[in-house]
Amino acid sequence: MHSAIPKPSPAGKILWAAIAIVGAWCLGVVALRRGEPINAIWLVTASIAVFLIGYRFYSRFIASRVLQLDPSRATPSVLRNDGLDYVPTDKWVVFGHHFAAIAGAGPLVGPVLAAQMGYLPGMLWILVGVVFAGAVQDFMILGLSLRRDGRSLGHMLREELGEVPGVIAMVGVLVLMMIVLAVLALVVVKALTHSPWGTFTVAATIPIALLMGVYLRYIRPGRILEVSIIGLVLLLGSIWYGKTVNDTPALAALFDFDAKALAWWLIGYGFFASVLPVWLLLAPRDYLSTFLKIGTIALLALAIFLAAPTLQMPAVTQFIDGTGPVFQGNLFPFLFITIACGAVSGWHSIIASGTTPKLLANEGEARMVGYGGMLMEAFVAIMALIAASSLHPGVYFAMNSPGALVGTTVQDAAAAISQWGFVVTPAELTDTAKNIGESTILGRAGGAPTLAVGMAQLLHGIMPGENMMALWYHYAILFEALFILTTVDAGTRVGRFMIQELAGMAYAPLKKTDSWVSNVLATVICVGLWGYFLYQGAVDPLGGINTLWPLFGIANQMLAAIALMLATVVVVKLKRERYVLVPAVPAAWLVICTLTAGWQKLFDAKISFTAAANKYAEAAAANKLLPPAKTADEMQRIITNNRVDMALTGLFMLLVLTMLFFSLRAIVRAWRANHATAHEEPYVALSSVAQ
C-alpha cells in the first residue's frame, strides 16, 4: 500500500547526475590530495552535494516505504488543535523552530576535538553518520510520534517495549543529562579560567538578563524582539568594556579565577538560577541565546564562504593510533563517540518527540523538518571542523592539550608540539594569546576557545582592524557561554522534574512539583550530581575534557541507540520487516561503538579509568605524589573520581545491553505475530477535519 515514488523527469536525472559528479569529484579531492593544503570550499561543496543526494533519495525512500507517511492523514496538531501546544503551523516556521531546538553547543565542540585526528576522519563520519544514522533517527522518531498523538520518547518506549525498559531508559536519559550539563559547564570553566575579559562579559549577562526579565514582565509585556535588541546592545557593550576591565589591574583582579573557583561559582549559579522564577532570569537569557546562536551560525557560514580558508591541519594525523593529546583512544570507536552531535545525537530523539510533532500540519512535511533539520546541524558541525582545521596545528594542539602532556609554559608547549611534527615557536603562541586579548592560550580544551580563535581569525581576515580579533574572540566565547549557561539552567529544571518523577515512584509525595521542600530537595540532588562531575573535571589530571567528553559521547550515543532500537521494533511490529535494516544497521553500529568504547574505558591498559585509578592508587600506597595532586587527599580524590567514572561507564554498558535485550525480545515477538502489533492511533482523513 505504499505510495509510488514518481519517476524523475529527464532534466531531473541530468541535474542529480551532475550533483553526484560534483560531489564525488570534491570528495575525491578532499580524500586523495596529499602533501599540499586544500581549500575549505572543497569540503563545503562535497558536504552540500552529499546532503542533497541523501535528502533527495534516502529520506524519500524512508518517507514512502519505511514510515509510509501519508499526506491525507490528519496529524496530532489538526486532531487536537488547542491553539497553544497543538497548532497546525507553516512548515518553514516548524523547520526554523526545530533547528533552533536541536542545534546547540554540541556540534561546535565534538568536531573541534576530533580535529586532532585530522579533518578527513571527522568529515567522513559526519557525512556518513548523518545520512544513515543521525537524520534517520530524528526523522523516524518524529514520524513515530506523529502517529501517536505527539507522544514523548519515554512514553513510546513504555508502550512499544514495556514498563520496565521505559523506566530504565528514563534513568539513562537522566544520567546523560547530568553528564551533558557537567561537560558543557566545564567548557565554560576552561574558557574563562584566568580570563578576566571573558569572565566579566559572562558575568554581565546576569544583570542584563534580569533587566530584560523585568522589562518583559512589567514595562513592555511580551515584546520579545524589542527586549532582545536592547539585550544585544548591552551585551556588545559589555564585550567592549571587557577590554578596559582586562587592562585595569584592580578590575581584572575581581574577575580572575582559577578552574576550581569557577566550578563553584557555576554550581552556585545553577542552583539559584533554577529556583528563581523563569521570567526573571532563564527566559530572557534563553531568548538572547537563541537569537545569538542562529546569528552566530550564520556569521560562521558567511566567514567560511567569504574567507575560504586553507586547511592547515593535515587530512589525517598520526593520532589515529590512539595516542592523541586531546582525547585518548583509537579512531574506532572513539571518533564515533567524540563526534556525537552533528553526526548522530540521541538527545534529538527527545525533541523530535516533543514540541515538533505537535506543530506539523501535514505528515508529508516531517521529511523536511526531521531529516532536513538534522542535515543542517551536520553542516554546522562541518563548519566547526573547518574553523578548527584552518588554525595553525601548533596553536590548535597548544590550546587543547593537557598541561600534564605539554607542560605549562609556552616554551615547553612549543617544544613538545614541535616534536610531534607540528612546528611552532613560543612566540607564535604568545602572539596568538596577545591578539585575542588573553594572557595564555594553553590548556583551553573544550572546543569553545578553539572555535572562537578560528572564528576570530576568519572574521579578522575579512574585516581587519586593530583589536578587532580580541573583540571577535570574546564575542564567540560569550555566545557559547551564554548558550551553555541557559542549557545548565533549563537542564537543571528538567533534571529536577525527572528526579521528582523517578523519586515519586518510590515515595509519592516527592512527586509534587508545587511543594517547595521537594522542589529544593530535587534541585539540590540535580545540581549535586552534575556539580560533582564538573568539579571532578576542574581538578582532573588531564584537564577534565579528556576524561568527561568520552563519557558524554558514550551516553549520547547510547540514547541514540535506544531511539533507533525503538524505531527498529516499530518497523517490525508494523510488519515492514523488509525495511528493518534502515534503523537496525545504525542501531547496531551505535551499540557496537558504545560497548567497545565502554569496554576500553574499563579494561584498556593505557586509556581506561581503571588504569588511571590503579596508577594513582599504587603511587599513593608508596606515599608518592603524582601531579597535579599536591597532597595525599588530592591523590585519594583522583582515585575516587576515576572509580566513579568506572561505575558510570559500567552503568551505561549495562543500560545498552538491557535495552538491547528488551528490543530483541519485542522484535522476536512481533516477527512471529501474524498481524501488525504497533500502537498507532487510528487513521483519520485530513479532509474530514480540515478547517
Place this chain on the structure above:
Amino acid sequence: MDTFTAASPRSLWKWAVQTARLCCGVPDYDVYVKHLREHHPERRVPSYGEFFRERQEARYRGTGGRCC
C-alpha cells in the same frame, strides 16, 4: 496555517517573527485568538500580555526543549 503564496517582504517578515517567537516557546497569538473565537466562544480572550506569561511559564515546566 498561512501558506506563502508569494515571498513578499511582508510575508517573509511575518515568517521571521512567527519563527522567532516559536523558538522562544510563544506560538502565534492571532491563531490562538481565532481558535478561541471559533471553538470556545464562551471563554474570555486573554490579552497578549496574559497569553505571553502563560506560555513563558509553560515552556519551562516540563521536558527538555533544547539540545546540548
